[in-house]
Amino acid sequence: MGESVWYITTPIYYPSDSLHVGHAYTTVAADALARYHRLVGDRVLFVTGTDEHGQKIQKKALEKGQKPLEFVTPIVKFIRDPLWKRLGISYDDFIRTTEDRHRHVVQQIFQRLVEQGDIYKGIYEGWYCLPDESYWTESKLVDGNCPDCGRPVEKVTQESYFFRLSHYQNRLHQYILDHPEFIQPTSRRHEMLNFIEAGLEDLSVSRMGVSWGIPVPGDPDHVIYVWFDALTNYLTAAGYLHDTDLFQSAWPANVHLVGKEIVRFHTVIWPIILMALDLPLPDRVFGHGWLLIGQAKMGKSLGNAVDPVELFDRYGVDPLRHYLLREVPFGADGSYTEAALVLRTNVDLANDLGNLLSRTTAMIDRFHQGTVPSLDVGSDDGVLAKEAALVYREVETFMNNLAISDALTSIFRLINRANKYIEEQKPWDLAKRHDGVALDNVLYGLWETLRIVSVLLTPFLLEAPNRIRKQLGLTEPVLQYREALFGFNPSGLSVRREGPLFPRIEWKESVTAGDDTDHAIGVEDFRKLDFRVGTIRTAEIVPGADRLLKLTVFDGSRDRTIVSGIRLHYAPADLIGQQVVVVANLKPATFKGIVSEGMLLAGSHEGELSLVAPIRPLPEGAPVK
RNA sequence: GGCGGCGUAGCUCAGUUGGUUAGAGCACACGGCUCAUACCCGUGACGUCGGUGGUUCGAGUCCACCCGCCGCUACCA
Structure with missing residues (x-):
C-alpha cells in the first residue's frame, strides 16, 4: 500500500491531425500543476496520451492506403517528441488506447457491466451517408442531409449495446449537489445539473460499421465506441485491474483537466461508468476555457491553428509557457495573439524579471565585489521578507484551486515589489554614504528575493529558474517548495553575471500575418x-x-x-x-x-x-x- | 424556444453582504533616477459602471423591462 498519489490527467488527444496551441495549453497547465505538486513533496501521477480508435482515423488511414495503426503511430511519436518533450511536459505515463493494457481493461469493464445488466443489447437508429461512409446522429444533420457533403443520408438501424445512464441519473444528480467541488468552474456545474434534470437517455456504446476499435468481448461484430473506450484510459493508467498497488494509491484522480467542450462526457458518462463499477469519483473535473485566435475559435478546419513548434522555435519555451499559463485566467476563455505574447514576454520576463536580475547582480558586483552580502536581521526593514512570505502562501492557495494565472500574477507582484524597493532604497546612494549595513541588507534582500523567485517559478518555467540561480551563484537545482522561504545563508557565494535572462523581443506588428482578428x-x-x-x-x-x-x-x-x-x-x-x-x-x-x-x-x-x-x-x- | 451568464477606463479585466472623491495591469502623457535589458520608479488624463424606470437617506452593487453578446440544450476525440 503506497502513500497517496496526486493524480492528474489531460484529455487524451485524437491524433488525426497535428495538435495546435490549444492542446498545448491544456497540457502545459496540467504540467505546471504536476510540477508544483512534486515540488511540495507529493507523489504525482501525471498522465496524458492519445485516443486512437474510431471512424475518422480509420477513414484517414484508408485514404492514405495505410493501416490505422501505421497511420497514427508517427503522429503519436511527434506529439511525444518533439512536441511535449520540447514543451517540457513531465508526464509520468503516456497512454495510447491501442495498447494491450488498455484493451484488456476496457473489455473487462464492458464484460462486467454486461453481466450486471448496466449494458444491454438494443437497436440503434442513426443516419448513414453512403458516399462518405459516415454515420451521423439526427442532431448533426444539416437540413436532413450529410453535414460533410450535403448529400442525402439514409436511415440505418442496427444492433448496438447500450449503457444504462438512465438508471444512475438520480444518483449522479445528487452526487453533484453534494459535491460542489466536483465540476468546476461552477457555471459548468449548473449546466450539467440542468442537462441531467432534463433526463438522461441510455447511451449507445458500440458500433457495427466501424472496425477500428476494441471488439466487444464475445461479440466481435461490435466494436466498443468512443467515450466508453476513451474515458476508461484514466482507469487503465491508474493501474485498474492490473496494478493493484498503483491503483490503490492513485485512484480516485485528483483532477481531470479538460476543455470545456468535453465537460459533459467527463461529468455525466464518466461518473456513471465509475458508479456502475463501484469506484469512487474523481475529486474534480475542471473545464478550462479555450485559447482563441483573437476572437475566433482555433481549429485545423478553420485554417487558423497555431503550430506550437513554430512558436517555441521563434520565442523560446519559457516565454511560450509563461504566456499560456499567465494569459488565460482560470476558467475563462483566453485569446491568443502574437502581440500579446510579445508584450507579456517583454513586460514580465524581460523588463521586470530579467532586468531585476541584471541590476541586482550588477550592484552586487559593483558595490560588494561580487560576493553576496549576508543579512543583518536586526536592522533589516523586512519589506521583501514580508512580501515574499505573503506570496509564498498565496501561490499555495492559488495552485490548490487550480488558479494558475493568479499564482503567476502573485509571483510577479513580488518581482515588482523588489524593483520598487531598489528605487526606494537607492543602493547607489547608500554606497556613496558608506552605509555598509544598510547596503548589505538591501543587496541581500534583492538577491534573496530572486532566489525565492527561482523556486516559485520552477513549476511554470523550464529554463529560467536554473539560469537565475546560476547568475546568483547557486549551483543546486530547486528541490522543494519550502526553499522559497526568506533567510537563506549565502556565505561564500558570488554572483556570476551573464547576458540578459530574457532579451526583449523586437517585433513589428505589420510583419506578422495570421493574427488579423487581433484588431477585430x-x-x-x-x-x-x-x-x-x-x-x-x-x-x-x-x-x-x-x-x-x-x-x-x-x-x-x-x-x-x-x-x-x-x-x-x-x-x-x-x-x-x-x-x-x-x-x-x-x-x-x-x-x-x-x-x-x-x-x-x-x-x-x-x-x-x-x-x-x-x-x-x-x-x-x-x-x- | 428553454435554462444560465455577461455587458465597468483605448485594451484585458477586479469590484466583497448597496455607503465617503469607481480600481488594477497594459497602452498613452509628463516627471524622476542611473544600479539595470531605451530599463525601473512616480504623477497624470481617460469611465453618463449597456439603456430606461423603480426600491432606498444612498446602487456598478437590489427589482422590472429593453438592447447587445456568450454558454449549455447528448452519442464528434
Whole structure:
C-alpha cells in the first residue's frame, strides 16, 4: 500500500491531425500543476496520451492506403517528441488506447457491466451517408442531409449495446449537489445539473460499421465506441485491474483537466461508468476555457491553428509557457495573439524579471565585489521578507484551486515589489554614504528575493529558474517548495553575471500575418466604409511620379479624380472602361498637387498587384458590402 | 424556444453582504533616477459602471423591462 498519489490527467488527444496551441495549453497547465505538486513533496501521477480508435482515423488511414495503426503511430511519436518533450511536459505515463493494457481493461469493464445488466443489447437508429461512409446522429444533420457533403443520408438501424445512464441519473444528480467541488468552474456545474434534470437517455456504446476499435468481448461484430473506450484510459493508467498497488494509491484522480467542450462526457458518462463499477469519483473535473485566435475559435478546419513548434522555435519555451499559463485566467476563455505574447514576454520576463536580475547582480558586483552580502536581521526593514512570505502562501492557495494565472500574477507582484524597493532604497546612494549595513541588507534582500523567485517559478518555467540561480551563484537545482522561504545563508557565494535572462523581443506588428482578428472590428465599423462600383473613364501618367496614375472614375453620380499608385502594374490604356471598387468616403488627399477623391481596392502579394473588380458588370454606384 | 451568464477606463479585466472623491495591469502623457535589458520608479488624463424606470437617506452593487453578446440544450476525440 503506497502513500497517496496526486493524480492528474489531460484529455487524451485524437491524433488525426497535428495538435495546435490549444492542446498545448491544456497540457502545459496540467504540467505546471504536476510540477508544483512534486515540488511540495507529493507523489504525482501525471498522465496524458492519445485516443486512437474510431471512424475518422480509420477513414484517414484508408485514404492514405495505410493501416490505422501505421497511420497514427508517427503522429503519436511527434506529439511525444518533439512536441511535449520540447514543451517540457513531465508526464509520468503516456497512454495510447491501442495498447494491450488498455484493451484488456476496457473489455473487462464492458464484460462486467454486461453481466450486471448496466449494458444491454438494443437497436440503434442513426443516419448513414453512403458516399462518405459516415454515420451521423439526427442532431448533426444539416437540413436532413450529410453535414460533410450535403448529400442525402439514409436511415440505418442496427444492433448496438447500450449503457444504462438512465438508471444512475438520480444518483449522479445528487452526487453533484453534494459535491460542489466536483465540476468546476461552477457555471459548468449548473449546466450539467440542468442537462441531467432534463433526463438522461441510455447511451449507445458500440458500433457495427466501424472496425477500428476494441471488439466487444464475445461479440466481435461490435466494436466498443468512443467515450466508453476513451474515458476508461484514466482507469487503465491508474493501474485498474492490473496494478493493484498503483491503483490503490492513485485512484480516485485528483483532477481531470479538460476543455470545456468535453465537460459533459467527463461529468455525466464518466461518473456513471465509475458508479456502475463501484469506484469512487474523481475529486474534480475542471473545464478550462479555450485559447482563441483573437476572437475566433482555433481549429485545423478553420485554417487558423497555431503550430506550437513554430512558436517555441521563434520565442523560446519559457516565454511560450509563461504566456499560456499567465494569459488565460482560470476558467475563462483566453485569446491568443502574437502581440500579446510579445508584450507579456517583454513586460514580465524581460523588463521586470530579467532586468531585476541584471541590476541586482550588477550592484552586487559593483558595490560588494561580487560576493553576496549576508543579512543583518536586526536592522533589516523586512519589506521583501514580508512580501515574499505573503506570496509564498498565496501561490499555495492559488495552485490548490487550480488558479494558475493568479499564482503567476502573485509571483510577479513580488518581482515588482523588489524593483520598487531598489528605487526606494537607492543602493547607489547608500554606497556613496558608506552605509555598509544598510547596503548589505538591501543587496541581500534583492538577491534573496530572486532566489525565492527561482523556486516559485520552477513549476511554470523550464529554463529560467536554473539560469537565475546560476547568475546568483547557486549551483543546486530547486528541490522543494519550502526553499522559497526568506533567510537563506549565502556565505561564500558570488554572483556570476551573464547576458540578459530574457532579451526583449523586437517585433513589428505589420510583419506578422495570421493574427488579423487581433484588431477585430464590429460590423458597425465596417458599415462606415462606403465602397462603390465605378468605371474608369480616363487614365494618365502623373509627371514626376514613377508609380502614380491619375484616373477619373465614374461612380454613378459623378466623375471622381483618383490618384492611384498602380502605374508599375497597369498601363493607362488597359484601364479605361475597366470596372473597379472605389472607397467613396475617404478624406481627399493631395498627391503631386492633384486632389485624389478616394481609393481603388487592390490586392497585393510579393510585388504582384491586382485591382479588385466585380466578376460580372454592375451599374456604377452599386454599393459593395 | 428553454435554462444560465455577461455587458465597468483605448485594451484585458477586479469590484466583497448597496455607503465617503469607481480600481488594477497594459497602452498613452509628463516627471524622476542611473544600479539595470531605451530599463525601473512616480504623477497624470481617460469611465453618463449597456439603456430606461423603480426600491432606498444612498446602487456598478437590489427589482422590472429593453438592447447587445456568450454558454449549455447528448452519442464528434
